[in-house]
Amino acid sequence: MGRQITIDPVTRLEGHAKITLHLDDQGAVEAAHFHVTQLRGFEKFCEGRRFFEMPYLMSRICGICPVSHLIASAKACDAILAVSIPETAANLRRVMNLAQIIQSHALSFFYLSSPDLLLGMDADPAERNLFGVAAAHPSLARDGVGLRQFGQQIIESLGGRRIHPGWVVPGGVAAPLTAEHRDQILAGIPEALNRTQRTLDWFKRAIERFHEEIRTFANFPSMFLGLVGPDGELETYDGKLRLRGETGNLVQDQLDPQRYAEFFGETSEPWTYMKFPYYKPAGREHGFYRVGPLARLNIISRCGTSRADQELAEFREMGRGAILSSFHYHYARLIEILHGIERIEELLADPKILSKNVRAVAEPNRREGIGVAEAPRGTLIHHYKIDDEGLITWANLIIATGHNNMAMNRGILQTARHYVSGDQVSDGMLNRVEAVIRTFDPCLSCSTHAVGQMPMTVQLVARDGTVLRELRRN
Amino acid sequence: MRRALIIGMGNPLRGDDGLGWHVIERLRDRAVDDGADLLACHQLTPELAAPVAQSERVIFIDAAAGEPAGEIRVERVEAVDGSDSLPGALSHRLDPPALVGYAKALYGKVPEAILVSVKGSDYPFSENLSEAAMSAVPGVLRLVDELLTGSPGPEMEGTCLPG
Numbered sequence: 001m002g003r004q005i006t007i008d009p010v011t012r013l014e015g016h017a018k019i020t021l022h023l024d025d026q027g028a029v030e031a032a033h034f035h036v037t038q039l040r041g042f043e044k045f046c047e048g049r050r051f052f053e054m055p056y057l058m059s060r061i062c063g064i065c066p067v068s069h070l071i072a073s074a075k076a077c078d079a080i081l082a083v084s085i086p087e088t089a090a091n092l093r094r095v096m097n098l099a100q101i102i103q104s105h106a107l108s109f110f111y112l113s114s115p116d117l118l119l120g121m122d123a124d125p126a127e128r129n130l131f132g133v134a135a136a137h138p139s140l141a142r143d144g145v146g147l148r149q150f151g152q153q154i155i156e157s158l159g160g161r162r163i164h165p166g167w168v169v170p171g172g173v174a175a176p177l178t179a180e181h182r183d184q185i186l187a188g189i190p191e192a193l194n195r196t197q198r199t200l201d202w203f204k205r206a207i208e209r210f211h212e213e214i215r216t217f218a219n220f221p222s223m224f225l226g227l228v229g230p231d232g233e234l235e236t237y238d239g240k241l242r243l244r245g246e247t248g249n250l251v252q253d254q255l256d257p258q259r260y261a262e263f264f265g266e267t268s269e270p271w272t273y274m275k276f277p278y279y280k281p282a283g284r285e286h287g288f289y290r291v292g293p294l295a296r297l298n299i300i301s302r303c304g305t306s307r308a309d310q311e312l313a314e315f316r317e318m319g320r321g322a323i324l325s326s327f328h329y330h331y332a333r334l335i336e337i338l339h340g341i342e343r344i345e346e347l348l349a350d351p352k353i354l355s356k357n358v359r360a361v362a363e364p365n366r367r368e369g370i371g372v373a374e375a376p377r378g379t380l381i382h383h384y385k386i387d388d389e390g391l392i393t394w395a396n397l398i399i400a401t402g403h404n405n406m407a408m409n410r411g412i413l414q415t416a417r418h419y420v421s422g423d424q425v426s427d428g429m430l431n432r433v434e435a436v437i438r439t440f441d442p443c444l445s446c447s448t449h450a451v452g453q454m455p456m457t458v459q460l461v462a463r464d465g466t467v468l469r470e471l472r473r474n
Numbered sequence: 475m476r477r478a479l480i481i482g483m484g485n486p487l488r489g490d491d492g493l494g495w496h497v498i499e500r501l502r503d504r505a506v507d508d509g510a511d512l513l514a515c516h517q518l519t520p521e522l523a524a525p526v527a528q529s530e531r532v533i534f535i536d537a538a539a540g541e542p543a544g545e546i547r548v549e550r551v552e553a554v555d556g557s558d559s560l561p562g563a564l565s566h567r568l569d570p571p572a573l574v575g576y577a578k579a580l581y582g583k584v585p586e587a588i589l590v591s592v593k594g595s596d597y598p599f600s601e602n603l604s605e606a607a608m609s610a611v612p613g614v615l616r617l618v619d620e621l622l623t624g625s626p627g628p629e630m631e632g633t634c635l636p637g
Contacts (some may be wrong), residue, residue, distance in 0.1 A: 063516065111520055134579035148521045178505070250476050296545055 019433060021416045029420050032413035034405070034437070036274035040450045043395045051080055051364065051386045056166045058382065058397075062126040062443055063164075064107065067100035067155060068375030068400075070168045071237065072382040075371025077170030079258075080386060082365035088355040089172030091347050094237040095185075096158050096168065097373060098340040101236060102192075103151025104376035107295070108441040109199075111142025113330055116438075117206055121124050121213065128431075140202060143195040147337060150192045154344070157181040172359035182348050189345045193307070196338045200311060203334060210327060216418040218326030218411025219435045221246035223279060223289035224298040225403065227257070227374050232301030234308075234339055234372035243279065243289065246301045248321040251279070260381055266398070276405050276409035277398055288406035291378025292440065293332035298322040303335070305342035311335045324409055329439040375400045377443055401442040411436050477509035478599040479529040479585075483536050485516055490594025490607040497614050508622055517567045520576055532568045533621055534589045535614060543595035543606035546613050551587035553578045571585035590617055632637055 022031040042061055058073040058232065059066035071093055078460040102250055107328060115128040118137055128136075158177065159165025167174045223246070227239040232253075243252040255263065266275040267284055278287035289295070303309045312335060315323065323332075347353060357374070364386060371382045378400030385394040415436040419429040480501065482494025499512040510533075513527070518534075526532050534551065553575040568576060570589050578584045592614060596604040603611070 130576060131579055132575065138580055145521045145524055145580065148519075149524060152521065 007398050019412060019437075021412075021420060021433075023420075026160075027421060029413065029416045032409060032416050033264045033271055034409050034412055035272045043397055046392050046395050049392050051077055051369075051384060051390050051392055052170050054382075054384060054392065055168055055170065056164075059164050059166070061397075061399075065100060065104055065191060065375050065377070065443060066164045067096055067159075067168075068373060068380050069382070070165070071097050071375045072371040072375075072380045074168045074170055075373060076369040076382040076384050077371070078360075078371030079371065080364050080366050080384065081171055081360070081362040081369075083360040083362045085172045085360050086355070086357045088176070088236070088352055089358040089360075090351070091353060092158060092173050092177055092358065093168055093346050095344050095353075096155060096165075097237050098344050099151045099154035099158075101151075101374075103155070104441075105337050106144055106151060106374075108145040108438075109330060109333050109337075110141070110148070112441070113435075113438055114140065114144065116431070116435050117203070117210075117330065120209070121435060123224050125427070125431075137202075140199065143199055146195050147192060147199075150188050150195075150341075153188070154185050157185060160305045169359065171361055171434060174359070176356050176358050177354055179354055182353065186345065186348055189341060193338070196341060197307070197333060200338065202332045204314075207246045207327075209330070213432065213435070214325045214327045216415055217432075217439055218407055218414060219324050219412060220414065221324060222407055223251055223282075223287075224295035224322055225279075225289045225291050226296040226299050226379055227372065228254075228300055229304070233304035234296060234300045234302070234336075236296075236340075238373075239378070240381075240406045241372075246322050246324060248298075257381070258370050260370065260372065260398075261383075262399070266402075272405075274405050275398075275402055277403050278406070288410075289403065290326070290407045291400055291403040292376070293330060293336050294323065294326065294329045294413055295378060296374065297332045297335060303339045305339050305346070307342055308335055308339035311338060326436065326439040327405070329441070333441075368429045377401055377441055378403050399443070401440070404440050404442065408437060408440050408442060411440070476511055476525075476529045478531045478533065479513065479525055480535065480618065481511075481522070481536065482514045482520070483516070483518060486514075486601060487599060489600045489602065490537050491597050492599075492601065492603050493537040493594060493603060493611070493614075495594050496611060497535045497601055497618070500611060500615060501618065502559050504611070508619075509623075510622060513625075517617050518569065518573045520537045520568060520573075522573055523577040526573060526585060527577040527583040527589070528585075528620045529585045531621070532574070532585045532587045533618060534587070534590050535618075536570075536589065537594040538591040540593045543593050543604065544610045545593045546617065547589075547593075548617060549589050551589050553584050553587075581606045588621055590614055590621075604615045610612055 019037050020033050020035065021029050024030040046054065046057055054077060055070050055073040059070040061069050111130060114133050115130070118140065119128050119132050130141070155165060159167035221347065223243050225243050226240065227235050228242045229235040231240050232242070241252060241257055242250070245251050252263065263280055264277055265280045266277050268275050278284050278291055280287065297312060297315060303312050315331060315335060368385045373380055380400050381398040383396040384392055387393050393456040412433060415432055419432050480498065482498035484491040486492035486495040495514045498512050501512055537549065545561045551570045551574055554571040555575055556602045570587060574584060592607055592610045594604065595606050
């Protein structure tokens with residue numbers, strides 16, 4: 001008799017997502033599905049809006065990574081205007097995007113994952129939380145708070161607010177950076193670097209305790225996608241697409257993001273609203289890839305900043321070719337935080353960053369625009385078409401988490417096969433299925449960001465619908 | 475150390491849930507240096523533990539469910555320790571007792587914390603407050619002034635109607 005295990009909900013908002021684990025007659029996991037059960041609809045309801053409203057509208061997709069949508073959307077609008085924005089404006093957008101990556105990675109690592117990493121996957125859920133971390137390792141917790149503050153304060157200094165800033169506009173940014181704000185940001189750099197380095201040093205020792213999780217958390221061959229600079233360096237604002245295979249082989253390089261639709265398609269499944277992007281030349285079955293911090297570190301030639309490059313060299317000692325275990329998304333996030341801080345310092349050290357020339361003004365010169373940037377969770381694509389009045393007639397968004405959809409499903413299957421057998425559903429298994437999802441830090445409108453505050457239920461259900469066993473954590 | 479931190483919390487796009495933001499805007503408009511820092515936010519996030527720990531007094535302003543609409547309630551916020559505040563503490567969002575408790579856990583400092591809440595009536599997709607919530611705003615501003623100048627005695631805690 002086949003059975004099914006359901007984890008529902010996995011997210012903060014009701015109905016957002018759930019996991020089902022399908023068991024065969026012997027009780028072994030034969031399939032796993034990560035269902036995203038909420039329809040967002042942003043692509044549809046923005047039709048008819050003025051194109052220049054899009055950045056601000058799109059930033060409302062998310063409260064954690066609004067800056068990423070703001071930037072990708074503004075770049076799509078730049079393409080519609082057919083302008084080359086001033087260099088200072090591009091660099092200010094870079095600073096804001098890096099600050100966004102820093103604060104989002106800090107949230108993921110310190111608030112959501114450090115309880116598992118510090119206290120262990122089998123620790124009592126009553127202690128495996130922010131307070132548990134504060135009690136066991138207060139300086140680590142303070143570093144997390146400090147890094148998230150650092151990123152958010154930069155966003156606020158530039159955009160006037162921490163969440164949903166409207167400062168990035170088609171053609172550039174709305175206002176130049178003041179010397180006062182630049183100096184405030186620079187003053188925070190040394191402490192931010194120290195905080196990150198301390199955490200990296202701690203984490204590199206801590207992962208020694210997670211060999212089993214490293215081996216089983218979405219650890220499989222795949223391709224990896226992201227933007228790179230002209231010399232293959234880490235680039236989160238602009239650049240060209242690079243796709244590497246699991247051995248480190250280059251599958252695509254310096255691919256113009258404007259051509260994304262030629263190479264990347266999307267399919268759907270009846271059990272989830274989230275689409276499955278894939279690399280068209282390899283086909284639906286074999287064309288899956290990963291994006292985000294781990295992918296970026298796997299595809300680049302170098303970070304391009306000194307400390308981050310030292311850490312990257314050490315990171316790459318873990319394997320030959322690409323680093324395949326998704327557990328190492330955590331490690332990659334810390335290296336990207338380090339890179340972001342160093343890069344912000346470089347950008348702000350240039351006197352031209354205070355230039356007043358920060359916006360190009362034009363009327364629409366094209367009927368179509370594509371904007372691509374690296375969000376904290378990976379490559380983000382906004383694509384719009386407009387009519388003669390400048391109203392949106394069509395929009396396509398490929399969100400970073402979507403790129404990882406196939407990998408997340410396969411990752412859950414791998415983890416479940418390792419930890420679940422028959423009706424022996426333990427709390428440790430539940431924790432690990434949550435944890436493998438959390439390595440990707442998926443953003444289904446803040447999905448796993450608050451997983452612990454919703455009741456989590458694992459059900460063993462017989463084919464006839466009988467609930468054989470239920471495990472619930474409130 | 476700052477003298478006071480006033481945090482207005484809620485969603486400014488959902489009617490009365492934006493009451494905290496309205497009050498913060500009114501306080502900003504007064505442009506009076508009363509030694510208080512002002513902050514409007516959607517949620518209480520863990521990184522707010524740092525400014526909370528650096529303040530002698532923290533005043534939270536929030537909308538609340540229940541009746542009668544427009545009723546103002548003043549209450550002390552006691553820090554909770556760890557597991558008492560679960561399951562919310564697994565997240566990036568905290569309530570006032572958990573935030574004060576987190577500040578204590580991280581920095582060993584506990585400010586005097588007060589929650590001023592107003593019972594709302596309407597939560598549509600709107601940036602406007604209902605009549606009932608709007609009528610409570612002057613009372614909240616008076617309370618904030620009193621809280622900034624003195625410690626809330628027993629007579630200040632509890633409920634009071636607007637006006």
